[in-house]
Structure formats: structure tokens, C-alpha cells
Amino acid sequence: MSTLDKIKTLDKKFSWSFFGFLIGILGFGYAIYIDQFKEVKPNITFDILSKTQVLDLKENLNELKIIYDGEDLKEKDENLILITLKILNNGDKDIKEDDFVSQVPFGFVVNNGKIAETPQILETSNDFLKNYLKVSYDSTNTVFLNKTQIDQNQFFTIKILTICKNSEVPDIKPVGKISGMVNEFAVRNIFKDELESEDSFFERLNNDNFGIHVARFFYYIICMALFSLLIGIPSSKLSDFFDNKKKKKLIQKFRNKTKIKLSDKVDLIFELYKDYGERSIKWLDNTISNDKKLIKHVNYIKTKESRGTDDELIDDYEREELIENQMLHERRYITSSFSRIIERLIDKEIITKENEVIKVDEVFKEELKEFKYFIDLQ
Incomplete structure (x- = not known):
């Protein structure tokens, strides 16, 4: 039997036509749901990329002094920790200046430490943020970010130099409110390789826009077809092997009897x-x-x-x-x-x-x- 004939026999073993039709109906219905009925929600996430000790001494040297801004940090049992923070719009829509609630500031508080100097912007994902984003802080260790537009999937990264006790690790607590955002801002400790999404399974499933879902739908169809062939063809060959072995045995039995x-x-x-x-x-x-x-x-x-x-x-x-x-x-x-x-x-x-x-x-x-x-x- 030719290879073409073997492929044709797969249609008898697997209901390709019905299977493809069913996937098409489900995919089309899901795409309509995503486009027409899915609630579009804003979201901003604070990702801590690193917490690095500026001075990491392996030995305790009695005569060594660590002076910062006129104070001996070693004597006060303190250390310098540099925090790298990425703030990302990973929601379903662009966030405009008017989307920020005016009654509360937008930014974050540094806990378990104090800010040593004005935080600096390291990176922005577009020129608009580079030109219009401003950063400041006050004596309460609150960092203020001006309320400017952050488009979907856009981000900026800042570094914060902090002074904290050697027994403590500084942390970040976001402040502010965005209209339409139900939950509080999520903080993810990326530097620990513990990227824990605050979204539920279905929320993550419904992310992205209609075009992305259509492209993803066809991508999954192609992957499923390739996977089915990778499973179906070897299975068919294995089935043919045992079938041919059985036939040869019967033929030999007939010759003998x-x-x-x-x-x-x-x-x-x-x-x-x-x-x-x-x-x-x-x-x-x-x-x-x-x-x-x-x-x-x-x-x-x-x-x-x-x-x-x-x-x-x-x-x-x-x-x-x-x-x-x-x-x-x-x-x-x-x-x-x-x-x-x-x-x-x-x-x-x-x-x-x-x-x-x-x-x-x-x-x-x-x-x-x-x-x-x-x-x-x-």
C-alpha cells in the first residue's frame, strides 16, 4: 500500500472532518466571545527585577568604615540596597492621564528601609514616557510618579537606592488608583524567579485583543494538526506492522495446512x-x-x-x-x-x-x- 493510501486510511481511524469542524465552531465562538463580551480591564504591575547589596562584605573588618552621606553605615548596622523596579501596563487597554483617580497620588512606598537619593529612570519602552515621565520622593519614603499616559504593554524601569538594617530587606508597596481597575496593583518578585501572576486561569486565558486571539486560534489549529500527524502516522505504521505480521503468520499457516x-x-x-x-x-x-x-x-x-x-x-x-x-x-x-x-x-x-x-x-x-x-x- 502506498504512503498516500496509508494517509487516507488515517481518516477511517480518526474523525478528521468532524474533529476539524468542531474545533472551528468552538474557536469561532470563542473569538466572538473575546471580541464582543469580554470585559476590557486596565492593569498595572510592579515587577521587582533585582535587590542588590551595593557592598557585600565577606569578612568583618573592625577598622573598616562605610561612610555614606556623612554617616557610618557599618557602625549603625545598615547597608545599601539597590532596587530595580519595572512598572508595566499589562492590562487590556491604554491607560490615559484621566484614568488615574485624582484624589490619591500614583507611585509606591519603600518599606523596611529609607530612600537614600532621588530614584532614577533607567529605561522606558517609548519616547513619550522618556520625555514626560517624572519621578520624585519625600521624607515618608514615598516615590511619586506623575500621572501620564501608559499604553498597553508599555513599561518603564527605575532604580531606587535604599538604606536598611542588615537584618531587613526593603520592599515595595504601590499606591494610587486607576478607574476601572478592581484589584490593587500587583507586586511580583521577578528577581526570585517567582513570577506569580495575580490573574486567575480564565483571566490569563482571555488576555490580549481579538487579532491576537484569531492568530493564536490558527496557530493552535496548525500545532494540533501537526501533533495529530506525529501521533497518527507512527500509530498507523505500528498498527500496520502488527497487522502485516498477523497476515504473514496466517499465510504460512495456510501453506502448511x-x-x-x-x-x-x-x-x-x-x-x-x-x-x-x-x-x-x-x-x-x-x-x-x-x-x-x-x-x-x-x-x-x-x-x-x-x-x-x-x-x-x-x-x-x-x-x-x-x-x-x-x-x-x-x-x-x-x-x-x-x-x-x-x-x-x-x-x-x-x-x-x-x-x-x-x-x-x-x-x-x-x-x-x-x-x-x-x-x-x-
Whole structure:
């Protein structure tokens, strides 16, 4: 059986058409839901990228002094910690200046430490933030960020130098309020490799806009198709391996037990059995024993004008109750296989046509009937 035929047989093992239709309906419905019914929510996340000790002494040196801004940090059991903070708009919409609630400032408080100097902007994702973002702080260790527009997926990174006790680690607590944002600002400790999203599974599932979801839908379809092929083709080959092994065992058993003398023509019968299976052997025995039916199939192959009568042949097969429960495309595939069997027999001159008379090699017919009978007994 050719590789193309093997791929076609996968359609009988897996309901590709229905499966694809079902995925299409579900995907289309989900895309409509995302576009029409999903609530668009703003969100800003504070990601702590690092907390680094400016001075990390491995040894306690009595004579060493660490002076910062006129004070000995070592004597006061304090240290300098540099915090790198990324503030990201990872919501579903752009955040405009008017979206910030005016009654409260926007920024964050440094806990377990005090700010040593004015925080500095390290990076911005666009020129607008670079030009208009301003940072300040006060004696309460609160850092203030001016309320400027932050578009979706845009961000800025700032560094904050803090002084804290050696036994403590400074932390960040966001302040402010954005209209439409139900939850408080999330703080994620990226530097600990503990990226813990505050969103639920379904909230993360519904993120991004309609275009992204459409692209993702087709990407998943392609991945599922490739995965199905990677699973289906090896499974089919494995199934074929055991099926062929079983067929070879039955053929050898027939050779050992049959009481008739076998000719070289029996090898063709075995080839047909290995290529097309038990069903085809039973069908072939029934067909070559019925002159009327055999003439119809030979004419179907030899006469081009009759190529349009395959529906009649399908009905003929159905009356034999061989494939009556198969889908139409599967029935056509089976009828095509049966037609190829007749073509091979014509090519091997097992079936001949002289003066409108169809003849079948009697030795072949006898051996086929014997083999079919042997199969029925198994």
C-alpha cells in the first residue's frame, strides 16, 4: 500500500472532518466571545527585577568604615540596597492621564528601609514616557510618579537606592488608583524567579485583543494538526506492522495446512491479502464467481464512458453488506481499492476478455476460494 493510501486510511481511524469542524465552531465562538463580551480591564504591575547589596562584605573588618552621606553605615548596622523596579501596563487597554483617580497620588512606598537619593529612570519602552515621565520622593519614603499616559504593554524601569538594617530587606508597596481597575496593583518578585501572576486561569486565558486571539486560534489549529500527524502516522505504521505480521503468520499457516497443490498464482492472492485485507479476499471470491457482477467491474475499468457509474458500484457493494455503514467518502475509498484489485488481475492476465467474454483463470479461482474458506475458519 502506498504512503498516500496509508494517509487516507488515517481518516477511517480518526474523525478528521468532524474533529476539524468542531474545533472551528468552538474557536469561532470563542473569538466572538473575546471580541464582543469580554470585559476590557486596565492593569498595572510592579515587577521587582533585582535587590542588590551595593557592598557585600565577606569578612568583618573592625577598622573598616562605610561612610555614606556623612554617616557610618557599618557602625549603625545598615547597608545599601539597590532596587530595580519595572512598572508595566499589562492590562487590556491604554491607560490615559484621566484614568488615574485624582484624589490619591500614583507611585509606591519603600518599606523596611529609607530612600537614600532621588530614584532614577533607567529605561522606558517609548519616547513619550522618556520625555514626560517624572519621578520624585519625600521624607515618608514615598516615590511619586506623575500621572501620564501608559499604553498597553508599555513599561518603564527605575532604580531606587535604599538604606536598611542588615537584618531587613526593603520592599515595595504601590499606591494610587486607576478607574476601572478592581484589584490593587500587583507586586511580583521577578528577581526570585517567582513570577506569580495575580490573574486567575480564565483571566490569563482571555488576555490580549481579538487579532491576537484569531492568530493564536490558527496557530493552535496548525500545532494540533501537526501533533495529530506525529501521533497518527507512527500509530498507523505500528498498527500496520502488527497487522502485516498477523497476515504473514496466517499465510504460512495456510501453506502448511492446505491439501491442494499451490501454484505460483497463490503469491498474487497473498499480495492482495496483505495489501487490502480479509474483506477484499471475500469480496473478490464473491465477484469472480458471479459473471454478471464481474462484467460490470471489468467494463467499469476498461470503458471510459462508464467511469461515471461508480455510484452504481457502491450500491452493488452495499448489497453485499460489506460497507453499508461506512461514510460516503470511505465507501468511495473502498470501491477504489476493489477496482485496483481488478486492474491488477487484468494486468496479470488472471482476468481476460475475448470477444466480449470474460474469463478467470481456474487455478487462481480455486486457490482463492480455498484461501477464503481457510480465512473463514479462523
